[in-house]
Amino acid sequence: MSEYIKLDSDKISEAVKTIMDFGGTGILKCVQCGACSSICPGVKAGFPVLCRLLIKKVLDGQLEEMIEESSTWGCQACNRCTEICPQGVRPQEVVFAFRRYQANDLAFSTSAVTSQMNLYESGHAVFTDARELRKKVGLTPEAPTSAYNEKAKKEIQTLLDNSPMGELGIF
Ligand code: SF4
Numbered sequence: 001m002s003e004y005i006k007l008d009s010d011k012i013s014e015a016v017k018t019i020m021d022f023g024g025t026g027i028l029k030c031v032q033c034g035a036c037s038s039i040c041p042g043v044k045a046g047f048p049v050l051c052r053l054l055i056k057k058v059l060d061g062q063l064e065e066m067i068e069e070s071s072t073w074g075c076q077a078c079n080r081c082t083e084i085c086p087q088g089v090r091p092q093e094v095v096f097a098f099r100r101y102q103a104n105d106l107a108f109s110t111s112a113v114t115s116q117m118n119l120y121e122s123g124h125a126v127f128t129d130a131r132e133l134r135k136k137v138g139l140t141p142e143a144p145t146s147a148y149n150e151k152a153k154k155e156i157q158t159l160l161d162n163s164p165m166g167e168l169g170i171f
């Protein structure tokens, strides 16, 4: 009898369906060309399981194995991958679908929790207090951002409180 690789098709179907249900509806159009990964700033910054590789692992049915994968939280939502993809996959939506899958199982990396807390407190996932630096170069100390605008902050917090993230009770 010849040897062959038997794909666990139920596992693959379930993984793909989960990601599609969470919003990654274009995943099956991917032809693994790698264009998205080649321009992804997340991949360049050392988060390898984004774009092509994330999609490949989902198409291999490796969902539970990746539940604690932290690369997905390195996505900057820049949508370069969406622009370059020749297949209309919209890889960023796959990445966010995967994050929703992780969040649903409370599988947050520490960095993800920190960035969500920053978002809640300042309106920015990554925030640095640059007031002293700005003063030094002759700018107004406070940049025009939600971080120094109580009304904007309140609005962001209301949105987050009423989002699926708010339901997880991390704020
Ligand atoms: S650019 Fe599109 S088709 Fe190519 S690997 Fe990325 S998601 Fe798949």
Ligand code: SF4
Binding pocket: 036, 039, 040, 041, 042, 043, 050, 051, 074, 075, 076, 077, 078, 079, 080, 081, 082, 091, 092, 095
């Ligand atoms: S949206 Fe996310 S996954 Fe897509 S190129 Fe930007 S950082 Fe990479």
